[in-house]
Amino acid sequence: MLEHGGNLRDAVRHFGRPLEDWLDLSTGINPHFYPAPPLADHAWHRLPEYSDALVQAAQSYYGAPRMLAVAGSQAVIQALPRLRRTARVLVSAPSYAEHAYQWRQAGHAVTECAYAGLDAAVGQADVVVLCNPNNPTGESISPTQLLRWATQLAARGGWLVVDEAFADTVSDISVTAHAEQPGLIVLRSVGKFFGLAGIRLGFVAAEENFLAQLANYLGPWSVSGPAQQIATAALTDQMWQSQMVQRLQQEGDRLHQLLKAHGMHTSGTDLFQWCSHHELDGQSEQLWQFMAERGIWLRWFAQGHHRPHGLRFGLPGSEAGWLRLENGLGEWCELKTVDHSPQRHRDTE
Template sequence: MLEHGGNLRAAQQRYGGTDWIDLSTGINPHGYPAPAPAPDAWHRLPERDPHLLRAACEYYGAPQLLPVAGTQAAIQALPRLRAELAGPARVTVSAPSYAEHAHHWGRHGHVMRQVAYAALDDAVDGSDVVVVINPNNPTGATVAPDQLLAWAERLAARGGWLVVDEAFGDTARALSVSTHAGRPGLVVLRSVGKFFGLAGLRLGFVGAETTLLAALDDLLGPWAVSGPAQEIAIAALRDHGWQQATQTRLARDGARMHALLADYGIDAHGTPLFHWWAEPRAEAFHEHMARRAIWVRLFPGAARGIRVGLPGNESAWRRIEQALREWNDT
């Protein structure tokens, strides 16, 4: 399996200590206060709750959605589904980006390549499937909705797909193409884990045309989402007061992180939930922070850089600033 953030146990095993600050994911550190599910949610088979679909369609502005066990389930299933429906495809994945997309499209007989965001437009006409993360994880790069819809139309004209991963789209709602998810050729992925801070639920949604959703539903099989996850998600998706307060808080904390990094000479980009920068000494920076029980996300290789999420309290903010000050002094 590929390496991901959130692997705090590995950090503790390697470096010791217990008082760690985990900045290795872009998950909201102040997640939704999940209510206790009804007792029968634990005992009944989790048939799909129509209230969940209505709440999700309203929140995302989508005409139709399929709930899945996190967007990871769809990322793994879509390449297999494409192969079953249309055979091997020429696939272009935006780069750098969430590595699971390229990993799974590189299987099932597809011919996969990765191209930079600036080269995506030129790649569309030579592709059967194009995968774009918007906003991008890890760099925060974005593509305008009009551009995405134009690509989807070009791909759909010959039976192709545009897959748009909007896992971090909650804080950039103007970029979303979820409202157009019923169009041919457009597949949109949304996550409850990031903005709502409910990664442990393993819940996401896929928006697409009806026939594609039906085929994906059949491939994934019954009871894909647990009963407790459905109940908690309904509450979170309907809690407009919490959502608005969280948008405000994340905008403030994201701006604070951007300013803090800039104070120490780091030109970072990203979203309110995470910041990324190209770091020539990425491994050394990662080690420096780990020695201070601060776990950041290291990107080695061609996409060499560092990504940091948000801390959850003032003590953590102070420790991060002290670590940055000491890094500058090295």
């Protein structure tokens, strides 16, 4: 399996610090998670039948004409490559690594392409897969461009797969409202914005016939009863959603400004910031190690073919966490200043 953020037990093993003594900034999950309501007894006792209330809540929240609830968008990322014959698949890069990985695992011919080159390459692909906004760089593509690509691909029986896992605070870039357009498949997740990654729930917006095919492939009872009840409450709580969008936009800007104040030029979303290896003067691994030794767990992306190379910073969930991050960055900058000071160079000559 590929490595992902949130792997705190790896941090414990490698650095010998107790689990409860870590500040986990390695994911893009909202640290201010939706407060799960008390659950009805039948959520635990009965087989989880298909919930019309859940799907209607999702369609209203995401602005989609039709949706299918699934056990996390990861389930769909794994299923899609197995619902097509061998195809030429174009995946944006750098991006969420599971997309290219799963299409390759299913035997498809996968080409990875930078965002800037996608438009020129779409004509040579049967399937195009991208994240919008992108994880981990935060890049985005306009809905107009995406719909044009979807039309091109559909004309030859192709798909455009758009992963909108981080689009909740930037809804103007979403194409869920157009998901009945042939060839367009949109993935959404309640794990990121709502901070409910543990319930493993996501949604797919697409044509009715495709959703029926996907539902048949995934089988019955794919979404647990507790997940359905919690998500229905979250998706219909408009006051919480509005307040959280505002809060995350403020905290996303706060994180951007904090990193900028410590000499880092970043990009990202309201839920994370990305700093490339180049912007870190080639010291992304050193900074990751330095912060980990202080109990701050970041997501380091090692160099690889078509892979991002750098660090992703998630949002701290408390003022104590913000202070801890600020102090860690301050110590790093002091260390770099000492290492590059003229006096130090004279002393080591």
